[in-house]
Each structure stands twice: as C-alpha cells, then as structure tokens.
Amino acid sequence: MSRLLADRLTFLRGGRRLLDEVSATFGPGGLTGLIGPNGAGKTTLMRCLAGLVRPQQGQVRLDGRALADWPAQVRARQLAYLPQADTVHWRLSVADLVMLGRLPHRQGWNGPGPADRAAVEEALAATDCTGLAARAVDTLSGGERARVLLARALAGQPATLLADEPTAGLDPYHQLEVMERLRSLAQSGTTVLVVLHDLSAAVRFCDRLVLLDRGRVVAAGDPGEVTAAPNLRTVFRIEAARGQLPEGPYLLPRRRVLD
Amino acid sequence: MSDRALGAGLVLLLALLFSGSLLLGPATPALAFLQGLLADPDGPLRLILVEIRLPRALLGAMTGASLGLAGAALQGYLRNPLAEPGIVGVSASAAFGAVLAFYSGLATLLPLAMPVSGILGAMLGVLLVQALAGTATLGLILAGVAVSSFASALTSLALNLSPNPFAATEITFWLMGSLADRSFDHVWLALPFTVTGWLCLLTTGRALDALSLDEDAAASLGFDLARLRLVLLAGVALAVGAATAVTGVVGFVGLVVPHLLRPLVGHRPARLLPLSALGGACLMLASDLLVRLVTPGQELKLGVVTALIGTPFFFFLVLRAARTAP
Numbered sequence: 001m002s003r004l005l006a007d008r009l010t011f012l013r014g015g016r017r018l019l020d021e022v023s024a025t026f027g028p029g030g031l032t033g034l035i036g037p038n039g040a041g042k043t044t045l046m047r048c049l050a051g052l053v054r055p056q057q058g059q060v061r062l063d064g065r066a067l068a069d070w071p072a073q074v075r076a077r078q079l080a081y082l083p084q085a086d087t088v089h090w091r092l093s094v095a096d097l098v099m100l101g102r103l104p105h106r107q108g109w110n111g112p113g114p115a116d117r118a119a120v121e122e123a124l125a126a127t128d129c130t131g132l133a134a135r136a137v138d139t140l141s142g143g144e145r146a147r148v149l150l151a152r153a154l155a156g157q158p159a160t161l162l163a164d165e166p167t168a169g170l171d172p173y174h175q176l177e178v179m180e181r182l183r184s185l186a187q188s189g190t191t192v193l194v195v196l197h198d199l200s201a202a203v204r205f206c207d208r209l210v211l212l213d214r215g216r217v218v219a220a221g222d223p224g225e226v227t228a229a230p231n232l233r234t235v236f237r238i239e240a241a242r243g244q245l246p247e248g249p250y251l252l253p254r255r256r257v258l259d
Numbered sequence: 260m261s262d263r264a265l266g267a268g269l270v271l272l273l274a275l276l277f278s279g280s281l282l283l284g285p286a287t288p289a290l291a292f293l294q295g296l297l298a299d300p301d302g303p304l305r306l307i308l309v310e311i312r313l314p315r316a317l318l319g320a321m322t323g324a325s326l327g328l329a330g331a332a333l334q335g336y337l338r339n340p341l342a343e344p345g346i347v348g349v350s351a352s353a354a355f356g357a358v359l360a361f362y363s364g365l366a367t368l369l370p371l372a373m374p375v376s377g378i379l380g381a382m383l384g385v386l387l388v389q390a391l392a393g394t395a396t397l398g399l400i401l402a403g404v405a406v407s408s409f410a411s412a413l414t415s416l417a418l419n420l421s422p423n424p425f426a427a428t429e430i431t432f433w434l435m436g437s438l439a440d441r442s443f444d445h446v447w448l449a450l451p452f453t454v455t456g457w458l459c460l461l462t463t464g465r466a467l468d469a470l471s472l473d474e475d476a477a478a479s480l481g482f483d484l485a486r487l488r489l490v491l492l493a494g495v496a497l498a499v500g501a502a503t504a505v506t507g508v509v510g511f512v513g514l515v516v517p518h519l520l521r522p523l524v525g526h527r528p529a530r531l532l533p534l535s536a537l538g539g540a541c542l543m544l545a546s547d548l549l550v551r552l553v554t555p556g557q558e559l560k561l562g563v564v565t566a567l568i569g570t571p572f573f574f575f576l577v578l579r580a581a582r583t584a585p
Contacts, residue, residue, distance in 0.1 A: 050479050076481030083475045089338035090471050090526040103469055104481045152472070156480075 002063055002078060002159035002191045003027045009048055009058035011041075011215075018044045019055060020215040026160070026193050030207025031186040033223070034195045037236055041215040042195045043084060046164050049193070050081035062160070076104035080158035084165045084195070086149050088137045094148050095133040098123055101155030123155040126181055128174075142169040150178060160191040167198065179205040199240070203227055204248045211235060224249065233257050262530055265523055269537035273320065276544040280316035281308060283548060314443045319547045320540040321446070321453050322438075322502035323512055327539015328532060329495045330513025331520075332460045335467035335528030336491050337400065340521070341576055343514035344499040347399065347492065348384045348406030350510065353503035355410040355417075356380020358430050362417045374448050374504035381500025384410060385492045399488075436507035436562025438547050449501040456498025457536070459490050464529030471528060509562045511569020512539050518576065 004026040011019035018041050026032050026049075034042050047053045049060055051067045060067040062079060070078075080101070088097060101123065102116040112120075124130045127147040132140065140148060150166050163182065167175045175198070183205050186192040196202045202209055202223060209226040211219040213235045219226045232238055237259075241252045282289040284307070296304045326344060333342040344350055357377035365372040384406050391402035414434070421427040466487045469477035478484055502509070516538040517531055524530040543561075546568065550559045 047475065050475075052475050052478050072483060073481040076479060079479070081475065081479035083473055083479075086473050086476055088471060090521075090528065092471055092526050096525055096527055097471070100469060100472060100480070103465055106465070152476075 004049060004079070004160055004191060004193070005061040006045070006049060007059045007061065009045070009055040009060065011044055011048060011053070011055045017215050019048065021058070022212070022215070022217055023058075024210055024217060024220060026191055028186070028189045028191045031183045031205055032191075032193045032208045032210065033202040033206035034193060034210050034212060035197075035199065035202050035226075036212035036218075039214075040212040040235075042212055043164055044215075045212065046081070046162050046193070046195060050079065050162050051075060052081070073104050077156065078158060079160040079162070080153040080156050082150060082153040082161070082163040082166055084168070088145075088149075091136045091138050093133070094124075094129060094135050094137060094140070095120065097137055097148060098129075098133075098151045098155050101152040104156055119157055120151075120155050123151040126154060127151040128177060143171055143174050146170055147174060147178065150181075154185075158190070161185065161193070163192070163194045165195050165197060167196070167201065175201065183207075199227060199232075199236075199253065200251045203242070203251045227251060262524055262534070265520075266534060266537065269534060269541060272541050273537055273544070276541055276548065277316050277320060279548055280319065280544050281312050283552060284312065310442070314441050314446050315438050315547070316544065317446050318441050318449070318505060319438050319543045321449060322506050322509065323540040323543025324536040325453055325456060325498035325502040325539070326509065326512035326543070327516040328457060328460050328536040329499045330539070331517035331528070331531045331535035332463055332467065332491055333495060333513070334517050335470065335531065336463070336487070338470060339400075340518055341514070341573075341580065342400075343511065344495055345407065345508075345510055345513075347403040347495060348388050348410065349381050349495055349499045350503050350508050351407040351410035351414070352384025352387075353377045353381035353500045354434055354508050355414045356383070357433070357504055357507075358414050358417050361430055361433070362421065362426070371444065371448055374445065374501070377504025378452055378497075378500045380410070381496045381503065385496040385500075389489075389492060432560065433507050434562075435560035436509040436565070437550075437558070437560050438506055439558055441505065445505045449505045452497045452501035456494045456496070456501065459494030460498065461532055463487060463491050463494070464532050467528035467532075507560075507562055509543070509565050511565050511573070512542050514576075515569050515572050516542055518572075 006022055006024045009019050009022040010017065022045060034045065036042050048055050051060065054068065062070060067075065098120045099112055099116065102112060102119060105116065106112065124133055127150050129147050129151050132144060132148060137145065146166065146169055153161060153163065167178050170178060179201055182192050182194055206223050208221060209223045210217060211226050211231060218235055219231055232240055237257045238253045239255050239257060241254050243250055282292055284292065292304060296308065329344045333344060333347065334340055356379050357373045360366045360372040360376035388399065388402045388406050391405065392399040418427050418430055421430065466477065466482040469480045469482050474484060517535045520534050520538050521531055524534060546564045547561055550561050550564055
C-alpha cells in the first residue's frame, strides 16, 4: 500500500507558473487518471511526483515522508516512472531493456538473479511481450515499443506507478490491453496514476480523474463529474457525446466550442 | 558469444601482444632474442627487456586501457557512439599542460614536470568544462569543444612563441604521441592516477545502463545524474590525463574500441566498460608493434598511426549516422 501526496505544489520556470498550488492525493484501490489540455502542467506534475524536479513551493510526500528525504534507490523500488515517449539509445534486446527496471533492486557488482529474471518474465507476460524478448529494440513497431517500455516500468514491481501517456501511439487493441492492465494493477493494490489524452479511455477505465488546467487542479473525483459538460467546454473547449455501453461509459468529442 | 568468452579472448590477445611487445624489436628476431636472453640472463638483452621494452609495453597497455575505458564510459554517458575522450577537452588540455612544462623549461629541470603538469592540465580542463556545461549533455559537448579549442590555441601560441626551432620541433613530435623512450618513472607516475581513474569509471556501469533510457527514466531508477557526471569526468580526467601526459596525444582508440565491441555485448553500456579497457590495451600494443616493426629506422609516431587507422573509421561512422538520421 502506497500513498502519494502532492501538497500545494508550485513550480515556476522562466517566470511562468507551470504548477500553481496543486494539491492531490493518490492511493491504491482504483486507477487515477490525470487529464488536461496541452500545456496544462500534467507532465510537470508527474515529474514533481516522481521526484525528478523539485517544486519551488510545497512538497510531495510518499507514505508520509517527504520525497526528497527518501534515499534514491529505496524510492526507486517504491515508485516507478514511465516518461512520455521514452527513447532507447542503444540496440538493446527487449529482455535487457526490461531488466533495466530491476536496477533499483540489485546490489553490488552481481548480475541479475533468479528473482530479477522472474520479475522480468512476469512483466513481459503482463504486457503481451514475451514473444519479443529476444528482439532488438530498434526493430519494434511503435506499439510494441510502448508495451516494452511499460514492461520495463512494471519489472521493478513498484508500489506506485506513474505513467505519462502510456497509450500514445498504440493501436486500439493494445490501447485496451494497456488500460486493462493498468486498471487490474490498480485494483490489486498498486497506486497507479496515468496521464491520458484520450478522454474516452479516461472515463471508461479510470475510477477517479484529476483535471488540470493552466497549472491548477480544476476538478477531481468521479470521472463523470470531472468530465461534465461545463468542464469540457471551459477547459478543453469541446462538446462531447457520451453514453453507456455494457463495458462502461464512453465519451466522444463532437465539436469545438468557438469563442 | 558470451561475455566471459569474449573477455577471455581479449585477455589472451592482450597476453600475446604484450609478449610480442617484449620480444619483438628492430635489433634481433624474437626467437634469437629469447635464446640470447636464456643463454645469458644477466646480459645486455635483459637490460633491453627490463629497462626499455617492459615499461614501453606496460605504458602501452595502461594508456590503451585508459583510452578504451574512457571512450566506452563517455559514449555511454553521452549516448553517442561518436564520443571519445578528446570530445570533453581532456586530451587537448592535458597536452597544453605538458607543453607548458616543456616550454617553461620546467621539464628540463625536472623530467617528471611534464607528466605532472599534463595531468593538472587535464584536471583544469575538466573543471572548466564542468563549470561551463549546463545540465544537458549537449551543453557538455559544446563546453568540451570550447575548452578543446582554447587549449589547442594556447598550445599553438606556445609553439608560435617558442624560443628556438628545436624546442618547437620537439613539442610537435611529442604532441604526435609515442611510447618510445619511456622508463619506469613514467609508469610509476601515471599508475596511481590511472588506477584511480579506472576505479571511478568502472563504478559508473549501472548508471550508464540506466541512461540507455532517457535521463528522466534513469533518474527515476534511483541514479543521481549530477553525481554520475562528476565521477565520470573525474575518471576521464585522471585516466586520460595521465595517459596523455606520458604518451602525448593518441586519438581514436577510445572511439574505435567501444564501437567494435558494442555489438558483441548486446549493446549494454556496463558490460562494454571492462571489455573496452582490454580492447584498448590490445589496440594500443598492436599499433605500437606496427610502429616498431614497419618503420624501424624512422619510427612513425604512435598517435599518427592510430589517427590513420581511426579516421577512416570515423568517416564510416559519420556516413552511417548521416544515412540513418531521421
């Protein structure tokens, strides 16, 4: 069980307020989605939550302890971050790439042990990548690559997973697969926060949404309420059709709202 | 090929080249040399072996290992297969330090002044690069180029103002890089810096592996990238600074070796480190043997040979990079 708390985070860069007193709590028991238009501060918030940048004001707490006070390696075992459009710089094999997720668990000069290998196999299976294990990363399609990178983040078996647009560039089949995987991960006790641009996926799969606009939290809570028509109009400047399928709710952007 | 087999193969090759370096020479064939040595263990051949060839082979192996290891570490850190020790300004500033000792006459008063001031030059160069570079790797490359150009300009200035043509010639020849006429003094002087540098560089393996992903992902895996850069640049300054200070500028070893070995270790940066050290030592000893055997009369400078081997290779890499660029 892991709880991540953002307490009045303010992040400035170049005189601009990328985050403005953002407070939110993320815990286990359901999938949390972070939504907002381009430039709303979603990635900045994720980077603050992952401890990669420090906000000028406010504090991030992981399990009650300020993130900055965690030893980096211990923190890395608890909290995994999957950056948006992560690049891979060498022609690693998929298995070696996913094994990078085990780095926080390894000590000394030893190579990976049986526990590491088991975790990698599990992560590959969970993302439908087992068959890719021996392939070189640069031979993968965009979708395969996104799944492999998710497997990398899962291989560390973190208590908290922060994923920045993990479904970008995936075909519908694998979008559904990744979202289902994230939701089942969340339901089994992992704290999962996912940045999504696809509002339909957000209302369909998330148990809770946080809506960010110009560095502020505009709404948080039930996906239906957060994506209510007034919010869509003022924040996203769209109108949407919505409905209910046996599998869950859906939301379809219909038209732009012209000022 | 498994990493272990590859490592064993490189150790074997290194042992062969090292023995070759001890036995082969312009004066007598290897077999005759060995026979003479066995017949009269305390004769003049022993002197040649111990006082001339052994320090030369040791220095070759040491500096080659430093260049290979530093090249692999820098390529891993900058995530760029074209990186090599020269790129962060180490070679040029070490060369300038050594030239300064020579030019000021300090080197004639105290033979060890040249290597010492070479190492100091490398340290200063890297400190300057650290101070200039921002947090991004591109900043590091630009700072390296700037410091390199500055150090080269100062070296040229020293040559320009040199009191007599002989001094200028001597400096120029020294800059070309060579293992000739080195003694155990050079080995002992370079050894502590070299080994400290190796230790720094060998500890960076895991962080370099993590950097196969982006910097954010590497940091989220628990690696302190600011500390990594400090350790890595210190390691490069120590190992390459010491190497340059005793052999002059020997380029391209740090570029070629990691590049050749990378596909054989599944492109993993950490695995590449120790193997590139071995490979660098092999390439250096092989080049030095070439220098000694091909043109025994007028010895080619080692740095010239490695540059002649290395530049076509560099052309090939640039061409390939240009073709695969998006």
